[in-house]
Amino acid sequence: MVISPVTRFLLVVLSAVILVALFGSSSLFLRYSSLPLLPCSLRSSACFSHKHNPSSITLTVEKTHLTDTPHHPLDPLTITEINSVRSVIRSYSVFSSSPTSLAFHSLTLLEPDKKQVLSWKRGQPLPPRRASSVVRFLGNTHVITVDLAEGKVVSHSQPNNNAGYPTMTVEDMTASASAPLSDSRFNKSVLDRGVRLSDLACLPISTGWFGPKEENRRVIKVQCYSMEGTSNFYMRPIEGLTVVVDMDTMEVIDIVDVSKDVPIPTSVGTEYRYSEQQENKHKKIRDLNPISIEQPDGPSFVVEDGHFVKWAGWEFHLKPDSRAGVILSTAFAGFTSELFVPYMDPTNSWYFKTYMDAGEYGFGLQSMPLVPLNDCPRNAYFMDAVFVAGDGRPYVKENMICLFERYGGDIGWRHSECPITDLPIREARPKVTLVARMAASVANYDYIVDWEFQTDGLIRITVGLSGMLMVRATPYTHANQIPKEEETYGSLISENIVGVIHDHYITFHLDMDVDGGDNSFVKVHLEREMTGPGESPRKSYLKATRTIAETETDAKIKLKLYDPYEFHVINPLKTSRVGNPIGYKIVPAATAANLMDPSDPPMLRAAFTNNQIWVTPYNKSEIWAGGDFVYQSRGDDTLATWSERNRGIQNKDIVIWYTLGFHHVPCQEDYPIMPTVSASFDLKPVNFFQRNPILEAVPNLEKDLPECTAAAAAATSS
Ligand SMILES: *[C@@H]1O[C@H](CO)[C@@H](O)[C@H](O)[C@H]1NC(C)=O
Numbered sequence: 001m002v003i004s005p006v007t008r009f010l011l012v013v014l015s016a017v018i019l020v021a022l023f024g025s026s027s028l029f030l031r032y033s034s035l036p037l038l039p040c041s042l043r044s045s046a047c048f049s050h051k052h053n054p055s056s057i058t059l060t061v062e063k064t065h066l067t068d069t070p071h072h073p074l075d076p077l078t079i080t081e082i083n084s085v086r087s088v089i090r091s092y093s094v095f096s097s098s099p100t101s102l103a104f105h106s107l108t109l110l111e112p113d114k115k116q117v118l119s120w121k122r123g124q125p126l127p128p129r130r131a132s133s134v135v136r137f138l139g140n141t142h143v144i145t146v147d148l149a150e151g152k153v154v155s156h157s158q159p160n161n162n163a164g165y166p167t168m169t170v171e172d173m174t175a176s177a178s179a180p181l182s183d184s185r186f187n188k189s190v191l192d193r194g195v196r197l198s199d200l201a202c203l204p205i206s207t208g209w210f211g212p213k214e215e216n217r218r219v220i221k222v223q224c225y226s227m228e229g230t231s232n233f234y235m236r237p238i239e240g241l242t243v244v245v246d247m248d249t250m251e252v253i254d255i256v257d258v259s260k261d262v263p264i265p266t267s268v269g270t271e272y273r274y275s276e277q278q279e280n281k282h283k284k285i286r287d288l289n290p291i292s293i294e295q296p297d298g299p300s301f302v303v304e305d306g307h308f309v310k311w312a313g314w315e316f317h318l319k320p321d322s323r324a325g326v327i328l329s330t331a332f333a334g335f336t337s338e339l340f341v342p343y344m345d346p347t348n349s350w351y352f353k354t355y356m357d358a359g360e361y362g363f364g365l366q367s368m369p370l371v372p373l374n375d376c377p378r379n380a381y382f383m384d385a386v387f388v389a390g391d392g393r394p395y396v397k398e399n400m401i402c403l404f405e406r407y408g409g410d411i412g413w414r415h416s417e418c419p420i421t422d423l424p425i426r427e428a429r430p431k432v433t434l435v436a437r438m439a440a441s442v443a444n445y446d447y448i449v450d451w452e453f454q455t456d457g458l459i460r461i462t463v464g465l466s467g468m469l470m471v472r473a474t475p476y477t478h479a480n481q482i483p484k485e486e487e488t489y490g491s492l493i494s495e496n497i498v499g500v501i502h503d504h505y506i507t508f509h510l511d512m513d514v515d516g517g518d519n520s521f522v523k524v525h526l527e528r529e530m531t532g533p534g535e536s537p538r539k540s541y542l543k544a545t546r547t548i549a550e551t552e553t554d555a556k557i558k559l560k561l562y563d564p565y566e567f568h569v570i571n572p573l574k575t576s577r578v579g580n581p582i583g584y585k586i587v588p589a590a591t592a593a594n595l596m597d598p599s600d601p602p603m604l605r606a607a608f609t610n611n612q613i614w615v616t617p618y619n620k621s622e623i624w625a626g627g628d629f630v631y632q633s634r635g636d637d638t639l640a641t642w643s644e645r646n647r648g649i650q651n652k653d654i655v656i657w658y659t660l661g662f663h664h665v666p667c668q669e670d671y672p673i674m675p676t677v678s679a680s681f682d683l684k685p686v687n688f689f690q691r692n693p694i695l696e697a698v699p700n701l702e703k704d705l706p707e708c709t710a711a712a713a714a715a716t717s718s
């Protein structure tokens, strides 16, 4: 099949518009990459094209990464760079007395200024490479900037411990989980409850901040489970046993041991591993035949130099980040800024469970390799991460991000003529999108974050929740045993197990430069208008009124179904052919609002979840919605406090913060592992294109797609 000149032209225009509009006029140059429209002549073998017909994409990720070099100003630090930054910091005069006491809590690229990134062109030398590192040294936090070329520390600051502590290291988490074993009272309590010490599985749980008592010490609470008879120990909590550990010294500070008579729920029925579901072994498990979407000509995206993605007019830089998980840049910049997960149980063993998963645990640090063919389909491109351990040494986290084209049988656009006109028109286009995915397993919970790009310019951001509930053990085995007046803080989901009600809030930092940096935030208010007496048979209609938000206060948005608005980010200086300002809109979908009291201590820290949308002027140091140092923070450095300055946001480089929320009232179907629950929001072009940008999309024809019959597949695979 030949791409007609018209198609080519329009795709180039589409691409160019997205680029110019999203990158600014100094846009990166788009190279037209052809869509997979070539006819496939190799019928049955094409079904296995991933083996026989490798695409243009280099799927051989170099697993060691030892020889990686940076190609783009935003490329993550390489192994070589990390090693040299590590030695610069270790020999820095402030630490050189005892470099082994240094703990590296983060070590990442200090991104060059946005201007430098946008004006950089492929082939030019990179702007100076700098690294930013947060270290702990003898009880204090230090923020260090190292210039790679100069090989020295170029800035150093020491934030006050009262401002909060940095993201835990993986070593902090593993060491604190086993710290309780150093205390004989803990061992005794576990044994008294009938659990062998060899069956223990313990979780390090961030403490939040609940007042002066918890200041001046970096503390964590450890709670444990029994692994006897199951890998799903999360369903077997040892209720009421909480150990408070000093994370700097690994000393047990306190043990709270209550609810000793609450039984540990059974292991029966808790397994979720395919290999361990014994009852299924002898019966046919499969209701569905295996499924895979094949791409006879391979995928149509290209990943240049490991991180630069090109697909259907989109171009963006994609990289892993230890705190945010995934960072997308240049097409527009977006990442997960913070998560807030409060549990709705105020009792002693539970009240502090108000996690901030990005700032406390590291959303990227907690991500695990994606599972080919199940987490990501055939033809997915996998990207590894290079992160830094507590001692400053680099390590590779394989397959942390995957990138793939999705075709779920959806329709891009369609129209058929009906018998009224009797025109023989049947036009439909398949919808294919590009997904960048990561999955973090923050102990029990799994978060799946998808950044999905559409050919019509829409970006959908979806968060999926799976994994295991955090449950509490209860004496009850049936709902009818629970006294009416007794508060269980959740629902009985199995014998002796209560799934505790909780929320999830995921706050995204979205730096959208719509056709250049000078943007405004417009609220489009939909209101009922009444007609005048005798004016019309109709009494009412809807009217849209636009107001430009002048300051941050004008742009703090709480969603209301019966008082609706659209939220546009426009470039007031650039208009479309017919004179509309070009823009993108933020389209919320099903979400949840934070209902906790604003003066509740967790809410002081998570005040950034008080609105679904905030708009701030771009500021390179306002990145993390809960503040730079979230662990035990008091909430005096958050999006909410920055916004109190009520800065101007009109005709400026602005950042949109969107918080996606979930209320979760657990039910039996969430046991022993939760089917994925998803919610999303969209960034959608509004008067950005001159008309439907996928008007000239090409329909699929029979000859473009090989038919994968079962017989053909069997023949090829044998
Ligand atoms: C507690 O039990 C663990 C595991 O058996 C053991 O290694 C540790 O020494 C014990 N702690 C104390 C204080 O006895």
Ligand SMILES: *[C@@H]1O[C@H](CO)[C@@H](O)[C@H](O)[C@H]1NC(C)=O
Residues within 6 Å of the ligand: 619, 620, 621, 622, 642
């Ligand atoms: C940028 O943000 C930081 C942190 O909120 C603040 O201290 C600084 O004054 C801001 N800079 C500007 C130019 O507003």
